[in-house]
Every structure is written in C-alpha cells, then in structure tokens.
Amino acid sequence: MWKALSGVLATREALFSRKCAADLLCPFCKSRSESIEHMLLLCDWSRKIWYGSPLTLIINPMHISSFANWYDLFVADDSPITDYDKSYIACLCWNIWKTRSVSVFNAAAPNPSQVLISTAAAVNEFWKINHSLPNITRSSEIFNSVWKPPDSGIVKINCDGAFSEAKKMAAIGIIACDSSGSFLKGWRKVVDADSGFLSELLACKKEVQLASEFNEARLL
Structure with a gap:
C-alpha cells in the first residue's frame, strides 16, 4: 500500500515517464493512461470489483483527485468504518495490483470474481490468525456511494x-x-x-x- 500511497507503483504511466514502456495506456481498456488511480479504482474491471465487493462501492471519477486522498477517507482516525472494512480495502487494493501484474505478464484478461474470492479468503485468514473477527456492520455515512432511493415523488x-x-x-x-x-x-x-x-x-x-x-x- 505504501507504494500506491507514495505514487511509486510501476504502472504504465510511471514506466513511460521513465522511458521503460512504449506507451502509457492501460493494458486492459487501452483508452486511458494507466495511473495509480485508473488501475486501482477507475478502469472498468476495477470498478466492477469495488461494486461487487461487500462494500458495494460505486467509484465516481469526479470524486477521485488522487488515490491517497481517496484512501484517507477510509483510514483516518475519525473514520466511522470498522477495522475489518479497513483491512478489506487494503487487501482488495493489493489483490487488484497483483492480478493486474499477473494478467499483464500472461497477456490475459483479469478476472474480477477471482480477485473478490482471494480478497475475502485473505482478510478472513488475517483476522482468524489474530483470533479476533471484528464487527463488520458498515456505516452508511462513509459508504455514501451506495445506491439510495430518491425522495418521495x-x-x-x-x-x-x-x-x-x-x-x-x-x-x-x-x-x-x-x-x-x-x-x-x-x-x-x-x-x-x-x-x-x-x-x-x-x-x-x-x-x-x-x-x-x-x-x-x-x-x-
């Protein structure tokens, strides 16, 4: 996570700036520069993962200024979300990056379903090893990207x-x-x-x- 938060992940955009890649386009959608924000949050396959996760997050590009700012919303000391969800977000980011890298190496399309399965297993194993499974009731205050019905009429x-x-x-x-x-x-x-x-x-x-x-x- 520190590499993502520090802006030093080896995305296509970063490699291109160092003259280590032929172009800076995302290897999957091929329509946007592969920045850290695009890779972890905004590419179609990444957005499917966040929405399909237990958090059901809808990632709005208009609300993403940087990955670090987005992540700080969830891990700040005054954040209302649980420790379980904080660990889930961190693990999901790691698995998105890992799957992206393996898929690029193998020239294959990433599998969002497998990312979710791997993340759930890893997070549950982490809490099991620590002999404590925290309350996973989620706060609607922070997850305000979840669909909500409109007002009457x-x-x-x-x-x-x-x-x-x-x-x-x-x-x-x-x-x-x-x-x-x-x-x-x-x-x-x-x-x-x-x-x-x-x-x-x-x-x-x-x-x-x-x-x-x-x-x-x-x-x-």
Missing part, C-alpha cells in the same frame, strides 16, 4: 456503460426507480463503442432519452 435514473477489450464489445444499461426503490423502467443494449469512456457517453445519451418518457415527473 422523485424518479431516479441510473445509467452505466462497460467495454470488454478482450471481446471487443460494449454494452450500456439504464434503470429507473421510485422512492421505494421499486423498478419502473429499464433498458439495455450492446452498442458500437471502442472504449469504456465512449460506452458511458452513450449510456448518458440514452438516459436523457429515457427521462423524456416520464413526462411531468420530477427526475434525479
């Missing part, structure tokens, strides 16, 4: 896009829910896009089109 629409470099395929999805969290309307489709960024732009475009179908409803 408001329809909330969410969209997302994903791109698979291995399969050269992209897809988008949109879902609308009311204040009780009940499903109102949804839409999904395989689209013509060559990057995760473009697929998300197409998802936003379709979201605006879908929003027009709710007439006078208040939207979020």
